[in-house]
Amino acid sequence: MHDSHIIHETHHVDPPASAAPHIQPRAGLEHRELRRDEFWRTIPAWAQVSAAEFGNHQWQQRHTITNARQLRETLGTLVPETFYADLEAGIAHAPMALRISPYLLALADWNAPLTDPIRTQFLPLRSQQEPDHPMLRFDSLNEREDSPVPGLTHRYPDKALFLPQPSCPVYCRFCTRSYAVGNDTEVVEKMKLSAGAARWDAAFAYIESQPQLEDIVISGGDTYNLKAEHIEQIGRRLLAMPNIRRIRYATKGLCVLPQKILTDSAWLDALTRVVELGRKLHKDVVVHSHFNHPNEITGFTEDALGRMTERGIVVRCQTVLQRGVNDTADVMTLLVRRLGYINVHPYYVYVHDMVPGVEDLRTPLHVAQNLERHVRGATAGFNTPAFVLDAPGGGGKRDVHTPDFYNRQTGVSAFTAPSVKAGKKFHFFDPISSLDDETRWRWSQPSHRRAMIDEAI
Ligand code: SF4
Structure with missing residues (x-):
């Protein structure tokens, strides 16, 4: 027993606050301050949108922005003309198509569009792009080379990654799978991954044929974009395989569109049924989400995660470290604590992969090493993420402190x-x-x- 706070004297016991004078009772509670204001009303096009409309996933999907013209119609004069010109030139050189939900767009600070962390992640500006590193390769993680069937990556002995379809509710500039995810752009023609039953059957047959496989990640394209019946179909099919012990549904959706958890009951019910079936079979079914900045977590997120917690759905988070977004100790610590507060386990922080067209978002390895030192100790160990680098060339995730x-x-x-x-x-x-x-x-x-x-x- 090493608990240093255990006090053996019985005659006088100081209150805990004085035992730890450096901890101020109200200090460090910023992680609990989640926005519940009608923040979208500052966007000219949504000034009259009610809370009920903005909180509905179908409204969010109908108003998703997918090109510069729509962005201009939505933001109007909130940003100067030079911003739109910069954006259009940036899009022409970007590996990912444009797609951003009203929710995320409204969370950006449009008084500071050049430095805002949400704008930085989803809207490319030509003035900020940098030439790719000369050692960069397309598909730097070798996912295609490790694919026994299209859309299935098998690298680790017991784990495989299944990509059921190629679309997402948002397109992230930094996407590792820019070779396959989203629509073609001016600089990237995407590998075609159909969402058809034949391709899925080939993937399932392979998984069944590999007795050492126990763990399947169903990933991006995003599982949010799978219909409720497909969530259930894929989950039941995998859980029925004797070798499979764990499945994870990966989705950026909780960050992009938490409204879906609150208003798309068919989708959440389907996921819940798979989780419950897994529990009956003594198998693990969890959700892996993806938050990168504390501003992405609001009252909507808290309500959505509350709904998932009620249903016993475990949610973890994989964060991507990005320059100008979350590369300071204060921001990363706040993110980790805020995730813990809404019952999301911070699982990994990835060093930004070497992907084309987003060199401006990458950080040196030593930034990740330094952040890890600061974050460890800020909260409980089980809520402290591992800082890893997905080794280019297919080496898998390595602890950032362990380069040879x-x-x-x-x-x-x-x-x-x-x-x-x-x-x-x-x-x-x-x-x-x-x-x-x-x-x-x-x-x-x-x-x-x-x-x-x-x-x-
Ligand atoms: S949600 Fe995931 S798979 Fe989709 S674009 Fe973003 S990072 Fe890529």
């Missing part, structure tokens, strides 16, 4: 993954813009580039 090699000057790090791909080294590269002038120049010279990589090999 890291040269902070060149920004080159190397990881090994003995249980995933024994004997192989996986390299990660900090963004060029984070390096000093001389090293930036060296990256522009192919011979120097080779030398910097060879040092890591």
Whole structure:
């Protein structure tokens, strides 16, 4: 027993506050301050929209913004003309199509559109884009190479990733699967993943044929975009397989459109039935969500998560670390504590993958290492996320503190993954813009580039 607060004297016991004078009773409670105001009314197009309309998932879906023209009609003069021109030029160079829900759009601070963390994640600006790192590869995680059947990635011995369909309720600029998710853009023609029964059957047959597989992630495209009957069909089919012990429905939806949990009862009921069936079969069925900034969590989110908690649905969160969004200790700590407060377990914080067209969002590895030091200890250990880097080339998730090699000057790090791909080294590269002038120049010279990589090999 190491509890230092246990006091053995019986004659005099100070109140707990004085035992820990550095903890102020009301300090550090910002994570509980969730917006419940009608924040959308500051958006010109939605000034007259009632709380009932804004709280309805069908209204949200009908008013989702998918191009610059709609954005201009919605925001009007809230932002200057130069912003729209910057955006249109940014879209022309972006790997992801534009799609943002009214809810998220209204949560952005349109007085500061250049730096707002929500705008930064979903609306590309040409003035902020940076050239890709010279070592970047499309599909940097090798998901297609590790695919025994289209739309199924099998990398870890006991776990596989199933992509049932290619659309999401939002398109994130930073999406790792920009090679397959969403509509084609001017710079990326997407791999075609049909949502058809034949492809699903091939994936199920493969999963059934692999006795070592126990864990299936049903992921993005987003499970929010699956119909209620498909949620149930996929869940029942997987739970019926003797080898499958765990399934996870991955969705960005709780962040983008929490209203669906509150007003689409058919979808939530279908999910609940799968969770309940899993419980009867002694199998684990959970939801993996994706929040990146504390501003994304509001009263709507709290109500939605309350509804899921009532139904015994466990929700975890996978966060993506992004420059200018959540790369400070204060923001990340607030996010982690706010997630814990609404019963979402912070599970992972990922270092931003090396994906094309979003170099401006990437951080160096040492930023993640430093954030981890600050966040650990801010709340209970089970609510503290693991900070990981998904090793480019298919090495899987590695703890950010465990590179076998890291040269902070060149920004080159190397990881090994003995249980995933024994004997192989996986390299990660900090963004060029984070390096000093001389090293930036060296990256522009192919011979120097080779030398910097060879040092890591
Ligand atoms: S919701 Fe997930 S899969 Fe969809 S675009 Fe965003 S990150 Fe990609």
